[in-house]
Every structure is written in C-alpha cells, then in structure tokens.
Amino acid sequence: MKYHIVTIGCQMNKSDSERLASHLKSNNYIQTPYRKEADVVVINTCGVRQSAEDRVYGLIPEIKKENPGVKLVLTGCLSERQDVLKRLKDKVDIWLPIKDLPYLKDKLKIRSDLSKTLDSNEYLRIKPELTSFFSAFIPIGNGCDNFCAYCVVPYARGREVYRPALEIIKEVEEIVGKGYKEINLIAQNVNSYVSVLPNNRESHKYFHSLGPKIDFAGLLEAISCLNGDFWIRFATSHPKDMSNKLIKTIAANKNICRHIHLPVQSGDDEVLEKMNRKYSSRHYQKLIDSIKYYIPEASITTDIIVGFPGETREQFENTVNLFQEIGFDMAYISQYSPRPGTSAAEMKDNVPPEEKKKREKELTEILRESAYKNNQKYIGRRVKVLVEGVNKKGEWYGKTDTNKNVKLNNMGVDLQVGDFIDVTIDEIWDFGLSCCPKKP
Numbered sequence: 001m002k003y004h005i006v007t008i009g010c011q012m013n014k015s016d017s018e019r020l021a022s023h024l025k026s027n028n029y030i031q032t033p034y035r036k037e038a039d040v041v042v043i044n045t046c047g048v049r050q051s052a053e054d055r056v057y058g059l060i061p062e063i064k065k066e067n068p069g070v071k072l073v074l075t076g077c078l079s080e081r082q083d084v085l086k087r088l089k090d091k092v093d094i095w096l097p098i099k100d101l102p103y104l105k106d107k108l109k110i111r112s113d114l115s116k117t118l119d120s121n122e123y124l125r126i127k128p129e130l131t132s133f134f135s136a137f138i139p140i141g142n143g144c145d146n147f148c149a150y151c152v153v154p155y156a157r158g159r160e161v162y163r164p165a166l167e168i169i170k171e172v173e174e175i176v177g178k179g180y181k182e183i184n185l186i187a188q189n190v191n192s193y194v195s196v197l198p199n200n201r202e203s204h205k206y207f208h209s210l211g212p213k214i215d216f217a218g219l220l221e222a223i224s225c226l227n228g229d230f231w232i233r234f235a236t237s238h239p240k241d242m243s244n245k246l247i248k249t250i251a252a253n254k255n256i257c258r259h260i261h262l263p264v265q266s267g268d269d270e271v272l273e274k275m276n277r278k279y280s281s282r283h284y285q286k287l288i289d290s291i292k293y294y295i296p297e298a299s300i301t302t303d304i305i306v307g308f309p310g311e312t313r314e315q316f317e318n319t320v321n322l323f324q325e326i327g328f329d330m331a332y333i334s335q336y337s338p339r340p341g342t343s344a345a346e347m348k349d350n351v352p353p354e355e356k357k358k359r360e361k362e363l364t365e366i367l368r369e370s371a372y373k374n375n376q377k378y379i380g381r382r383v384k385v386l387v388e389g390v391n392k393k394g395e396w397y398g399k400t401d402t403n404k405n406v407k408l409n410n411m412g413v414d415l416q417v418g419d420f421i422d423v424t425i426d427e428i429w430d431f432g433l434s435c436c437p438k439k440p
C-alpha cells in the first residue's frame with residue numbers, strides 16, 4: 001500500500017507530517033511522490049487563512065478525479081471544524097484530529113469513527129520520519145490557551161499540553177548525535193512551557209540544580225549544554241509570557257540563535273485589547289529594549305495584522321510608530337480576514353480591502369528600510385553560516401544564526417549542504433546578505 005502526504009501551513013504541520021509518515025511507514029505503507037498512484041492521500045490542513053482553506057477545497061476534487069479509488073484522510077486545523085465536516089462529509093473518507101494519529105492505522109483498516117481519547121503527548125511521542133538530514137523540528141508541546149480573538153488554533157489544536165523535559169532532551173540528544181546542525185523547538189506558545197521534573201533528578205545531569213519544575217528558559221539551557229556543534233532555534237513566543245530570564249538565557253548561551261520572533265500584531269493598545277492579546281504596546285517595547293540590551297546582535301522579527309475590525313487610521317498610526325521605533329528585521333504582515341468560530345468573526349469586518357492593502361504596503365515600506373539599515377552592520381563582518389542548499393538559479397544559499405539569508409556564490413571552496421562555514425559579508429540588501437567571492 002502506498003501513501004502520499006500533502007502538507008499545508010506552519011512548522012507544526014510540517015512536523016506533524018513527519019509523524020504521519022513515520023506512523024504509516026511503521027504500518028507497512030510506502031511513501032510515493034505521486035498522488036495518483038497512492039492508496040491513501042493525507043491532507044494536513046491549515047485554517048489560519050482563508051486562502052489555505054480554499055486550497056483544500058480545490059485540492060480534494062482534483063485528487064478524487066485523478067485517483068478515484070483513493071482513501072482520503074483529512075487532518076490538521078480543518079479536521080476539527082464542524083462547518084468543514086458538513087461541507088466535505090461525502091468527499092473525505094477519514095477525519096483525523098491530529099491527536100488521534102496513533103489510531104490512523106485502525107481507521108484505515110476498519111474505517112471506524114473511533115472516539116477521541118488521546119492527549120497530544122501520545123502522538124508527539126511518535127518518532128518522526130525527519131525529512132531533512134541537518135535541520136529538525138522538535139515539538140515541545142501542542143495547543144494554545146490564549147484565545148486571541150482572530151485565531152483558530154485553540155479550537156483546532158485544543159488546550160496547551162507540554163511534553164516532559166527529559167523526553168525532549170533525549171530526542172534532541174539523539175538527533176544531535178546523528179550530526180544534525182539545527183534544532184527548532186516548536187509550540188504555539190513556547191514561553192508558557194512547563195514540565196514537572198522526575199523525582200529522581202539524578203536521571204539527568206542538567207536537572208541537578210533545578211527545582212521541581214522546569215520552564216522554557218531551563219529547557220533551553222539544558223539543551224544548549226548538550227555535546228555537539230549545533231544551533232537551537234525556537235518559535236513561537238508570546239509577548240505576555242516572554243521573561244527577562246529567557247532573554248538572559250539566550251544571551252548567555254552562544255548556540256541559542258540570536259533571532260527572536262515576537263509577534264506584536266498591533267501597536268495600538270485598544271486594538272490589542274480587542275484582539276485579546278493581554279499586553280500593551282509599552283510592555284512590548286520594554287521587552288524589545290531588554291532584548292536589545294542583553295543581546296544587541298539579535299535580529300527581531302514579528303507578525304502584524306492590519307485592518308482588524310474597527311481599526312481606525314489613528315490606531316494604525318500607532319503600529320506605524322512602533323514599526324519605526326523598533327526597526328524590525330522582518331515582519332509577516334497579514335490583512336485581517338475573519339476565521340469561522342473565532343470571537344473576531346462576530347465583529348464587523350469594516351476596514352475596506354483597499355485600505356487593508358494600503359496599510360500593508362505602508363508597513364512593508366518601513367520594514368524594507370529598517371531591514372536594510374539593520375543589515376548594514378554586517379558589511380565586512382565574519383559570520384557563521386549554515387549551508388542550506390542551491391536555489392533554482394543554481395546559487396548556493398544558507399542562513400546566519402540571526403536568521404539572515406546569505407548568498408554563497410563563488411566561494412572558491414566546495415560547499416556541502418548541512419555544513420557550517422565562516423564567511424565575510426560584502427554585500428547586503430533588505431532581506432539578505434551576500435559573501436565575498438573567492439575570499440576565504
């Protein structure tokens with residue numbers, strides 16, 4: 001039997017697909033790159049944006065047309081939405097809330113509607129079939145308790161559940177032992193990570209000095225002490241939960257990447273309150289000041305929603321001011337669109353589309369300027385780069401620990417994907433760097 005997985009969405013979905021692949025493989029299914037020769041096609045869906053949802057509605061008839069006998073499994077964000085279930089009930093064979101992944105083999109055999117009884121930790125315990133040989137995503141938890149007004153994640157993934165620290169550390173230790181160079185710790189809100197430590201603290205040398213619980217800063221510190229030449233990245237952080245302790249932990253450990261992604265969503269306090277973000281723009285600004293003080297070399301990126309229901313021009317100006325003051329290295333700017341089931345969907349989506357577009361453009365222009373300005377400090381600087389691959393134009397590229405893309409052409413040395421190399425930057429643009437041709 002052959003399977004094919006279509007993954008739409010975020011890092012968490014990509015990581016879930018690696019667990020789906022591992023589950024199917026261990027039940028004697030063989031992966032195929034072709035949808036039309038698969039016995040089972042799994043669509044791992046995303047519901048964060050309407051465009052991602054629409055992709056699924058377009059994909060299903062396409063797959064059924066080219067492969068009428070296929071068993072279609074729908075998992076991910078849309079698999080828990082009642083309206084989607086109603087719309088697609090005759091087209092999808094198996095609905096799989098991701099937490100039920102350990103049941104997939106039974107559902108494929110008997111097509112039963114097994115009830116959902118598992119918590120996230122059970123599926124996260126499945127060893128993933130990693131798709132990269134040098135960079136790994138390691139989920140440290142799943143779900144979210146925050147219920148931001150615009151977001152489907154708490155409904156789609158349920159409440160926060162975190163994996164035991166020892167289990168995560170052992171997984172990282174094993175992967176680093178295989179030579180992996182980049183460990184990406186992921187969860188919807190890494191900053192609220194907490195794990196009760198085993199009574200037998202002797203079971204792991206890094207727990208000796210800790211109390212009965214370990215938080216995210218403690219977990220990062222323990223992982224950063226593991227042997228090996230590797231980087232640690234993490235996402236996503238929530239400004240209401242990010243602590244100075246965490247910032248100081250990053251500052252003190254060189255293998256924790258100097259890149260902080262801290263979604264602000266708006267620079268206006270009234271909009272933040274309507275979004276249910278539970279922090280003020282002043283709090284956010286203070287966090288940024290602290291990051292810049294303790295880790296001056298860090299790059300800072302964010303997420304922004306423009307045109308949230310009721311966002312006035314004056315309120316948007318506060319976001320503009322925040323953008324100008326902080327000077328982000330990158331921002332993922334989204335025009336607001338209502339998501340079914342969220343509290344914001346009940347609000348009037350009253351900012352016209354052309355105004356949303358205009359606001360997005362305005363922020364993008366400020367971003368381009370600040371990113372270019374920030375990159376100027378790299379000129380002539382020696383930086384460590386993780387070689388990631390070759391693009392369609394045949395150019396080698398990689399990434400710094402500050403998450404800057406680097407073009408690596410004409411190096412005069414043989415490059416290997418997954419290697420660290422040191423290069424001198426001689427050219428910059430707004431969202432990237434380039435290193436000296438032929439200079440060592």
Ligand code: SF4
Nearest residue numbers: 144146147148151153
């Ligand atoms: S913190 Fe807010 S935006 Fe992030 S996943 Fe949770 S509800 Fe969604």
